[in-house]
Amino acid sequence: MIAEESQTSASTPKRLPRPPAEHARSWLLVPGTKPEDFDAAANGSADAVILDIEDAVDPSHKEEAREDVASWLIGGGEAWVRVNDVTTPYWADDLRALRDLPGLQGVMLAKTEDPSQVTNTYHVLGARTRVVALVESAIGIECAPDIARAEGAFRLAFGSGDFRRDTGMAADNMAMAYPRAKLVVASRCGKLPGPIDGPTVGTSHPVLREQSQVTVTMGMTGKLCLSTDQVPIINEVISPTPTDVAWAKEFLDDFEARDRIIRDGSDLPRLGRARKILELAAAFGVTPPAR
Secondary structure, rough: HHHHHHHHHOOOOOOOOOOOOOOOOOEEEEEEEEEOHHHHHHHOOOOEEEOOOOOOOOOOOHHHHHHHHHHHOOOOOOEEEEEEOOOOOOOOHHHHOOOOOOOOOEEOOOOOOOOOHHHHHHHOOOOOOOEOOOOOOOHHHHHHHOOOHHEEEEEEEEEHHHHHHHHOOOOOHHHHHHHHHHHHHHHOOOOOOOOOHHHHHHHHHHHHHHHHHHHHHHOOOOOEOOOOHHHHHHHHHHHHHHHHHHHHHHHHHHHHHHHOOOOOOOOHHHHHHHHHHHHHHHHHHHOOOOO
């Protein structure tokens, strides 16, 4: 029996430590109305888990969902929480219930349109809790540079569905290029990590892979996801490949071997890219291919 248990344990893959939130790729939304799913999500492979007490919860169940989320965090669970926006009567109650809970990793503030909303949320939570500003409207996109510079802002995220509803824009890549680029540039100006892209709706993995590649192409470094089966694809696409890691290591080894001498104008951009790849590879556990 002992031998069988050891064999089973040895064959069970170990979960890699989650990367720091500034590098988190997959942000899994879990409805706050489903406390039975909280443990499984937290023990899964998503880089970040967000318990949703905003759009996923009918107004008649807000209090119950809030209490279930708070109880789980008090009981040892760890997650982010998407809270209601500041214009609703639920925002203050959300923050009151969440403040100082040991398992709260941060909040995602819905429908952010003004930097003061981020700063007020940050201070109501005791000026210790990270705030991801979820930008979901035309006003929010145009105010993104100011939101990114707000006190308490940790990362920006794109609420693509609500943005399309607000503007009437289509879901295709050309139509969504402007808001995505705006969030990327705003994040850079605000000295924040890359923004988190909106989710892919549906069950098609090829579509998810294609849209995750768009996320990377646009300079975004994370993506919201709606189910656990989306997580591995998002993590894979947003991570550097083993080939990328091998190139970065070879370039930096060569740079050191020539006493860090800059040969031409292309060296500095490549140096920056190589260092970034190795930083992400270390965070995600990506190694170069074996020779």
